[in-house]
Amino acid sequence: MDIVVLSETKKKGHGSENLGQKSLRRCITSWEPVSPRLIKMNLSLHGKNITIIGVYAVNDDTLVKDKEEFFEQLSYEISKIGQSREIILTGDLNSRIGKKLHDKIVGQFREATLNDNGNRLINICDQNNLRILNGFFQHRDISTPGYNILEI
Template identity: 40%
Template sequence: MQGIRTKQQEVFSEINKMKIDICVLTETKKKGKGTETVGEYIHIFSGVNKETRAKRGVSVAIHKRLKNNIKSWDEIDEQIITVEIHKNHRQMIIIGVYAPSDDADPLTKDMFFNKQTHIISDIKHDKELFLLGDFNSRTGTETNSPVVGQYGERSTTNDNGLRLRGMCESLNLKIMNGFFPHRDIHKFT
C-alpha cells in the first residue's frame, strides 16, 4: 500500500466488507505512534517521527467488537508493532512487520531480523504468536521442511526469504502460507 493518508476510509471500508477482524497494514507512511478509530476499527499505528519525511510505517486494524480483548500494544518502530489480544481463554500476540526490501543493505536487514528475533524470543511460550505483514520475501517450497510447506510460491528463494526461513527455524515457527493450498495471490509473504 502506498501510504494510507488519502485512502484510509476506502481501505477500512474494504476490510470491513471482507469481515476481517484483525489486519496488519504496511507501508502506511503514517507519522508518529498512536491509536485512532476509523469506521468500525481501532487503528494502532507506528511510523517515523513527525519531523521526518513520511516513509515505511506499519499498523494493526482491529474490529471494535474486539476492543475489550486488546490487553496491550507496543509501537516498536516504523517497521514492527505488537498487539496482545485475549479471547476465548487464548492469549495471542500479533506482530505486524514491514521488512526492508530485499535489495536493502545487509546491515539494515541484519538489524531488522535480529530485532524481530529478540522480540519473538521474549514472548512467553504459552501465548499464540501470529507474525503478519510484508516480509518482502520469497520463501519457496519444500516437501519435508518444518518451516515451509509444499504449497508456497514456486519461485527462487530471495535473501529476505532465506533470512525469514532461518529465523523461523531457529524459533520453531512455520511459514503457514506454504502448508495449505492457496490461489497464487495468497502465496506471497
C-alpha cells in the first residue's frame, strides 16, 4: 500500500517499527498533527495537489458537546483547504451513513443504518462539496462461497 492512515495502534512496551520503503515520501510537501484525532498531509502527486486528512473520530455515543467540538474542528480544517486541492478524508470515522439512490453525497451500495456521526459527516460533505465514495460502488460479498472468513 502506498498510503495508509492508522487511526489506532496497540503496541506493548516502547519502541518503534520500520514499515519498509516510503516511496511517496518525496511527494509530501507538508504535514501537520492537527489534534490527537486529526492529521493533515499535503502531497503533490502526478501534477495534482492533494490533502489527506487522517481521522480517528469520536464514538457515536460520545457526549454531544465533545462530538460538536470534534466535527466543528474537522469541518474547519476542510474549509481551510478550500477548492484549491483534492481532499481525501480517511481513517476511522465511526459513522454509519446509510444508503440513498440518486444522491450526490451518499451512494446506494451501503448498509441502510444511519447514526448521528453519519448525519454529521454527511452535513460536512454537503457543506464542502465532498462525496463519500465507498457507497458509490458495488462491493463484493465476502461471505460468498469460495472466500475464507477467519473468525477469532
